[in-house]
Amino acid sequence: MEPLKITWLGHAAFKFLSPGGKSVIIDPWVMNNPACPDSLKRVTKLDLMLVTHGHFDHIGDCVALAKQHPAAKVVCIYETAVWLGNKGVQNALGMNKGGTQTVDGIKITMVSADHSCGIQDGDQIVYGGEPCGYVVQFESGFTVYHAGDTNVFGDMKIIGDLYSPDLCLLPIGGLYTMSPREATYACQFLGAQRVVPMHYGTFPALTGTPADFREQAQGIIGLDILVMKPGETLSFDVEDPRKHVGERPPGSPPAKKKATPRRRVRR
Numbered sequence: 001m002e003p004l005k006i007t008w009l010g011h012a013a014f015k016f017l018s019p020g021g022k023s024v025i026i027d028p029w030v031m032n033n034p035a036c037p038d039s040l041k042r043v044t045k046l047d048l049m050l051v052t053h054g055h056f057d058h059i060g061d062c063v064a065l066a067k068q069h070p071a072a073k074v075v076c077i078y079e080t081a082v083w084l085g086n087k088g089v090q091n092a093l094g095m096n097k098g099g100t101q102t103v104d105g106i107k108i109t110m111v112s113a114d115h116s117c118g119i120q121d122g123d124q125i126v127y128g129g130e131p132c133g134y135v136v137q138f139e140s141g142f143t144v145y146h147a148g149d150t151n152v153f154g155d156m157k158i159i160g161d162l163y164s165p166d167l168c169l170l171p172i173g174g175l176y177t178m179s180p181r182e183a184t185y186a187c188q189f190l191g192a193q194r195v196v197p198m199h200y201g202t203f204p205a206l207t208g209t210p211a212d213f214r215e216q217a218q219g220i221i222g223l224d225i226l227v228m229k230p231g232e233t234l235s236f237d238v239e240d241p242r243k244h245v246g247e248r249p250p251g252s253p254p255a256k257k258k259a260t261p262r263r264r265v266r267r
């Protein structure tokens, strides 16, 4: 089986090429995302989108991408699925928290997020249901937790206990989400082994930095913080899910070699 490839499109948008060859985007804010490299704004293949909530910097290009790729499926909370359906999205698959659905061989569990979920529709804000995060188990078994926009909350411990994510994507920018301090606490609740920080730096108001996050989280044994650049891709092998190989976009400086994190006993 092929490795799972994860590309950060900037902000909360991640593109996955699954071990089974499916192209998946979580929080499809792509063409209008100022942090997304121009070369990645044209999406040539798309099988599945997951939307964490209705704010523009997450759902922003979902309708446009669904129109470009009419066979692509969109997973989101029920009320947002209805709204997307009204906007002409053909394959919106609504669900709710605690539920799991398998789409194209990829197992998707919706989990809580502590945030809000109004959808900007013209000059109105309409009810979009509640915000969420996702635990996504790819065909190889490799499991990714995308927290969406959220504060830290105690039930992250349940997410860690139930799903033991191999990789956690956590917001650190502050103001609208956790800052590094809360994200550090989240890592402890989750029993996180690897974290990619996201949702920072896109706008001046999002002031949390990976350097601050690293400093605050340095006491957590076995935690590997993987700081990505927009456009960067990480590969995760099936056989050894701890091994990651960085592939940087052309023209960027070479990656510093990361120390192999200590193996920690899984609960």
Ligand SMILES: [Zn+2]
Pocket: 053, 055, 058, 115, 116, 149, 176
């Ligand atoms: Zn938001």
